[in-house]
Amino acid sequence: MRTDEQGPAYGGGWLDRAAALRADPGWISARLADRESVLLPFWQDRCLVSAERAPVRLPTVDAAGLLAAVDEPVFLGLDAGRAVFAVDLSGHPEPAALRLAGAAEAVDVRAIVARLGAAEAAVQAYAKGMLHWHRGQRHCGGCGALTRVRDGGHTRSCTGPDCGRLHFPRIEPAVIMLVEAPGEPGRCLLARHRGAAEDSWSTLAGFVEIGESLEDAVRRELAEEAGVTVSRLAYQGSQAWPFPAGLMVGFRATAAGTEFEVDGDELVEARWFTRDDLRARVAAGRPLGRIDSIDRHLLGSWLDGRG
Ligand SMILES: [Zn+2]
Numbered sequence: 038m039r040t041d042e043q044g045p046a047y048g049g050g051w052l053d054r055a056a057a058l059r060a061d062p063g064w065i066s067a068r069l070a071d072r073e074s075v076l077l078p079f080w081q082d083r084c085l086v087s088a089e090r091a092p093v094r095l096p097t098v099d100a101a102g103l104l105a106a107v108d109e110p111v112f113l114g115l116d117a118g119r120a121v122f123a124v125d126l127s128g129h130p131e132p133a134a135l136r137l138a139g140a141a142e143a144v145d146v147r148a149i150v151a152r153l154g155a156a157e158a159a160v161q162a163y164a165k166g167m168l169h170w171h172r173g174q175r176h177c178g179g180c181g182a183l184t185r186v187r188d189g190g191h192t193r194s195c196t197g198p199d200c201g202r203l204h205f206p207r208i209e210p211a212v213i214m215l216v217e218a219p220g221e222p223g224r225c226l227l228a229r230h231r232g233a234a235e236d237s238w239s240t241l242a243g244f245v246e247i248g249e250s251l252e253d254a255v256r257r258e259l260a261e262e263a264g265v266t267v268s269r270l271a272y273q274g275s276q277a278w279p280f281p282a283g284l285m286v287g288f289r290a291t292a293a294g295t296e297f298e299v300d301g302d303e304l305v306e307a308r309w310f311t312r313d314d315l316r317a318r319v320a321a322g323r324p325l326g327r328i329d330s331i332d333r334h335l336l337g338s339w340l341d342g343r344g
Contacts (some may be wrong), residue, residue: 044155044274044334045274045276045285045329045330045331045333045334046150046155046158046159046162046276046328046330047158047159047162047277047278047279047329048159048276048277049155049156049159051116051159051160052113052114052115052116052121052160053114054113054114055112055114055115056191059112059188059189059190059191060187060189065112065189068097068112068120068122069104069110069120069122070097070098071097071098071119071120072096072098073096073118073119073120074096074098074119074120074121074122075094075095075097075119075120075121076094076095076096076097076100076103076104076110076122076123077092077093077094077113077121077122077123077124077160077161077164078093078095078103078123078134078137078138078140079123079124079125079126079127079143079164079165079168080126080127080129080131080134080135080138080143081127081131082165082168082281083143083144083145083146084143084144084146084149084161084164084165085126085134085138085140085142086140086141086142086143086144086149087140087141088141088142090142090144090152092149092153092157093138093139093140095138095139097110097120097122102137103124103126103138104124106126106128106129106137107124107125107126107128108124108125108128108186109186109190110122110123110124110190111125111164111167111168111171111186111190111191112189112190112191113160113164113167116160121160123164123167123168123190125168125171125172126138127172131143146158146161146162146165147280150328150329151328151329158329159277162277162279162280163277165279165280165281166206166277166279166280166281166282167206167279169279169282170207170282171190171193174193175193177195177196177197177200177202177204178202178204179197179200179202180197180199180200180202181197182195182196182197182198182200183195184196187203191205191206192204192205207282208282208284209244209282209283209284210244210245210251210283210284210286211242211243211244211245211278211284211286212242212243212245212251212254212255212258212285212286212287212288213240213241213285213286213331213332213335214240214241214242214255214259214288214289214290214335215240215273215290215336215339216240216241216259216263216265216267216290216291216292217289217290217291217292217339218291218292218309219291219292219293219294223311223312223339224295224309224310225240225309225310225315225336225339226241226263226292226297226307226308226309226310227240227307227308227310228240228241228262228299228304228305228306228307228308229304229305229307230303230304230305231302231303231304231305238308239326239332240326240332240335240336241258241262241263241304243257243258243261243262245286251272251286251288252270252288255270255290256270259290259292261300262299262300262302263297263298263299263300263304263307264296264297264299264300265290265292265297266292266293266294267290267291267292268291268292268293269291270288270289270290270291271288272286272287272288273287273288273289273334273335273338274287274331274334275287275331276330276331276334278331285331287331287334289335295309312339312342315336325337325340
């Protein structure tokens with residue numbers, strides 16, 4: 038079970054990614070033939086689970102039929118020496134994918150994160166992100182030719198005769214920030230995003246654009262979305278968010294003043310909250326953000342007076 042005491046979900050470096058070994062096709066073949074190795078099957082970005090909603094793990098040596106029906110499996114890493122691979126059954130209709138994997142259902146990792154251990158949630162999310170990248174990188178963005186899997190699935194190389202470009206899994210960084218008011222009483226700015234439920238408040242966030250540092254992105258997003266100028270900025274931590282390719286980078290920002298003006302586009306409303314306001318919400322059963330989000334950690338550390 039996931040608890041708030043753990044760091045943000047989906048990270049933790051649980052697998053040895055064995056970068057020096059995975060480049061050797063002979064080593065990958067030997068891992069696939071190893072009795073200890075396992076496969077994590079996916080279908081259309083969803084992990085395949087048993088009737089009890091436990092992610093399916095199949096020994097590679099028992100999965101010849103499945104392996105014959107999919108593209109090359111992606112090597113994720115070594116778990117205490119045992120190789121873990123992900124396979125994508127997206128090319129099959131859902132019932133066939135379930136049958137091939139011996140699964141009962143295909144579910145989003147985020148829908149079952151509360152019941153997964155930290156390591157399993159992280160490995161499932163990593164697998165999902167890798168397979169998503171492969172589906173979108175079958176052709177070279179430079180010349181349009183087909184690409185071929187290399188390095189155990191961590192590179193695709195273009196087969197075009199005059200190209201040969203290498204493609205690597207792509208990460209899309211985003212910044213997420215808790216904005217604090219200057220002076221006392223301590224207050225933080227939370228906003229209601231377009232489409233969010235009534236009385237659903239969260240920290241502000243946005244994608245980093247080309248040519249920006251993370252700090253530039255925080256300052257621009259807060260100015261654009263909330264009309265807030267930042268006087269001080271401190272890094273708080275980060276979170277892998279492979280839904281499909283995110284990396285969330287958390288900051289605490291101190292606003293230069295208490296004035297704000299939401300853009301009415303992405304944000305429909307914003308408010309300053311004191312620590313007592315947030316504690317009262319928690320006491321009334323209103324959670325501080327999603328259980329698997331770094332949002333919750335930013336709010337939690339602010340509430341505890343940390344960071
Ligand atoms: Zn190419």
